[in-house]
Amino acid sequence: MEEQLKILKDEIQSSLEQTKGKDALEAIRIKYLGRKGKINSYFREIAKLPVEQRKIYGNRINIIKQELTQQLNVRLSTFKIKSRTDIDLLLPGKVPHTGHLHPLSKIFNELITFFTNFGFSVATGPEIEYDWYNFEALNMAKDHPARDMFSSFYIKEDLLLRSHTSPTQIRVMEKQKPPIKIICPGRCYRYDAFDASHAPVFHQIEALYVDEGVSFGELKWLLGELVKFLFGPKTKYELRPSFFPFTEPSGELAISCTICDGDGCAVCGNTGWLELGGCGMVHPQVLKNVKISPRKYSGYALGMGVDRIAMIKYIIDDIRVFFNNDIRFLEQF
Numbered sequence: 001m002e003e004q005l006k007i008l009k010d011e012i013q014s015s016l017e018q019t020k021g022k023d024a025l026e027a028i029r030i031k032y033l034g035r036k037g038k039i040n041s042y043f044r045e046i047a048k049l050p051v052e053q054r055k056i057y058g059n060r061i062n063i064i065k066q067e068l069t070q071q072l073n074v075r076l077s078t079f080k081i082k083s084r085t086d087i088d089l090l091l092p093g094k095v096p097h098t099g100h101l102h103p104l105s106k107i108f109n110e111l112i113t114f115f116t117n118f119g120f121s122v123a124t125g126p127e128i129e130y131d132w133y134n135f136e137a138l139n140m141a142k143d144h145p146a147r148d149m150f151s152s153f154y155i156k157e158d159l160l161l162r163s164h165t166s167p168t169q170i171r172v173m174e175k176q177k178p179p180i181k182i183i184c185p186g187r188c189y190r191y192d193a194f195d196a197s198h199a200p201v202f203h204q205i206e207a208l209y210v211d212e213g214v215s216f217g218e219l220k221w222l223l224g225e226l227v228k229f230l231f232g233p234k235t236k237y238e239l240r241p242s243f244f245p246f247t248e249p250s251g252e253l254a255i256s257c258t259i260c261d262g263d264g265c266a267v268c269g270n271t272g273w274l275e276l277g278g279c280g281m282v283h284p285q286v287l288k289n290v291k292i293s294p295r296k297y298s299g300y301a302l303g304m305g306v307d308r309i310a311m312i313k314y315i316i317d318d319i320r321v322f323f324n325n326d327i328r329f330l331e332q333f
């Protein structure tokens with residue numbers, strides 16, 4: 001039996017070595033492993049052996065059987081891959097579905113890039129704010145009529161959801177001495193009705209520059225650069241006189257309508273102009289409130305609605321789409 005098993009093993013090995021084709025390997029499988037195959041005939045031979053030898057030779061045959069099965073499987077598996085002619089290697093691959101940035105995040109990132117290139121650093125502050133930071137330090141005393149236009153959500157008498165990002169300017173000026181050159185991006189809250197152009201939560205970015213000899217001319221120049229950066233070099237802009245309690249003089253920035261090029265359309269209300277935000281020189285009283293001498297220092301501030309910029313830039317006529325999380329809308333950016 002010992003001799004016979006050795007012959008069987010050698011025979012199998014040499015057959016495997018000489019065989020190349022898939023059909024030939026299949027023939028080997030049938031010849032040795034099939035129901036009427038050689039290995040089963042050896043098992044039948046074992047039955048004729050004395051009891052004590054049956055187990056020993058049974059194990060040996062089993063090992064031969066397992067090795068052959070394994071070798072056949074390995075060789076046949078290479079044919080499986082080669083024969084998959086249904087794969088067209090020239091087809092483009094499947095692109096994994098990845099998320100991307102919200103249009104507001106994109107505008108925020110662009111604005112942060114613009115301002116940091118001009119030496120501004122990013123400052124953040126709390127969204128629940130004290131009355132002092134949101135109003136009083138910004139030159140709006142308790143009974144100041146300008147408070148009305150901020151439509152603030154009050155939590156307690158002295159505590160509210162910030163209605164603009166200017167409180168962050170106060171917080172920075174309280175802690176830091178000039179030169180101060182910061183931008184404050186973030187969320188703001190007002191109890192405006194939720195309609196096509198108003199949302200109870202919206203986004204602003206403000207810039208503040210305080211140092212010796214800062215002039216309105218620098219502010220005007222920076223606004224011009226910003227308009228070109230955001231809307232292209234052909235966009236015209238103008239500064240109109242305005243009023244804010246925290247700046248003096250105050251201005252409002254308007255750009256030529258990017259949709260009708262200034263000819264007049266529904267978006268710009270046939271005026272040819274779109275208002276973008278407010279700006280001005282920091283009011284001396286505001287500097288005094290944070291213990292910065294207005295005799296020595298001056299500064300400019302500007303603020304803009306980020307939602308509004310995104311709506312103008314991407315021609316979106318309803319602010320509510322920013323908050324709906326509709327994937328069909330978001331995928332367009």
Ligand SMILES: [Zn+2]
Pocket residue numbers: 257258259260261262263264265266267268269270272273
């Ligand atoms: Zn227009």
